[in-house]
Amino acid sequence: MPQEDKITVYWLAHSRAQRILWLLEELGLEYNLHMEDRVQMVRAPASYKKYHPLGKTPVVHIEKPDGTVKKLAESGFIVQYLIDHYDTKGKFKPATEDDKDLIDYFNHYSEGTIQPMLVGLLVNEVAGKSVPFPLSVLVKTVTGKINQGYYQPEAEKNISFLNDFLKAQYAKGRKWFVGEKLSAADIMLSFPIQSAITSDRGITLKPVKESYPEMYEYFQFITSQPAWITAAEKVKGYDHVVINGKL
Ligand SMILES: N[C@@H](CCC(=O)N[C@@H](CS)C(=O)NCC(=O)O)C(=O)O
Missing domain, CATH: 1.20.1050.10 (Glutathione S-transferase Yfyf (Class Pi); Chain A, domain 2)
Structure with missing residues (x-):
């Protein structure tokens, strides 16, 4: 079945966001990647506050077929959410x-x-x-x-x-x-x-x-x-x- 939800990952170089890409690839999901350059050596640009008030990465937006957008932040939570909602084959299901x-x-x-x-x-x-x-x-x-x-x-x-x-x-x-x-x-x-x-x-x-x-x-x-x-x-x-x- 084609993927209905549109997933966008807000990403920064050398960041925790890369592990979200690894998970998305493991789950066989399609996604858009939004990336901008870091500022002041390590900070996210102020524009990232548009995607989540804390302006950090990773942030994931999931646009549903009805146009609503679920906005996820905090990598541990993002990982858990993606597995709960998209691991349809149980690849990540714990054995015990x-x-x-x-x-x-x-x-x-x-x-x-x-x-x-x-x-x-x-x-x-x-x-x-x-x-x-x-x-x-x-x-x-x-x-x-x-x-x-x-x-x-x-x-x-x-x-x-x-x-x-x-x-x-x-x-x-x-x-x-x-x-x-x-x-x-x-x-x-x-x-x-x-x-x-x-x-x-x-x-x-x-x-x-x-x-x-x-x-x-x-x-x-x-x-x-x-x-x-x-x-x-x-x-x-x-x-x-x-x-x-x-x-
Ligand atoms: N606990 C958060 C931490 C998020 C975080 O601090 N991300 C870093 C990138 S690894 C960031 O956005 N840094 C840029 C900044 O703080 O301006 C998570 O796991 O998502």
Whole structure:
């Protein structure tokens, strides 16, 4: 049956919005992509407030055949909504109630626990670059202390936690975060994992490939999925896309 709902994703480069494209591709849905350039290094342009009052990405608009438009924000909620409404073949249906609970946990964990650490590191990096020399030296000293005292050890602890989780899955012959198949947990965790592996912001002080080999292997695996690659190809030229583990 042709898709009746018209889906538009409001997207920014190097953002959480890319994982929504991965999910849409996995669900076999068509969508329009709206993209504009970031401003002030990392901010969304003010025009994004037209699509949702907070002006962040991802935001998804779903236009129904009767012309009404459902406006969705918050990536965890968007992922949950898209699966609830469009996973007609049950591709993402958890196999057990325990799996469902774990998927829900990771959905909340992704934005509620690990992501704030990564945002803290990003904000501190931008702070150091936003002021001229010699003030920048002072700002970098202060933000460096904050990073060393809190954001870096917390980020590293979380990466280690996720790596241990994958290790336990691999020991059972499994490839994904929950159970035996792709789930919303993988979609949501792909963004912080990609950040840890590709950013030079000091998210982990230990090298990921050597110190967190399971996470490194997992990243090679998810970035080789056909739907991931299709989503990445759609934004090539606008973003540093990762395909088969390579930037
Ligand atoms: N918890 C929100 C966070 C949204 C968010 O902060 N998005 C970033 C992109 S990764 C953004 O829009 N940043 C631009 C800005 O804050 O101006 C979600 O998961 O959707």
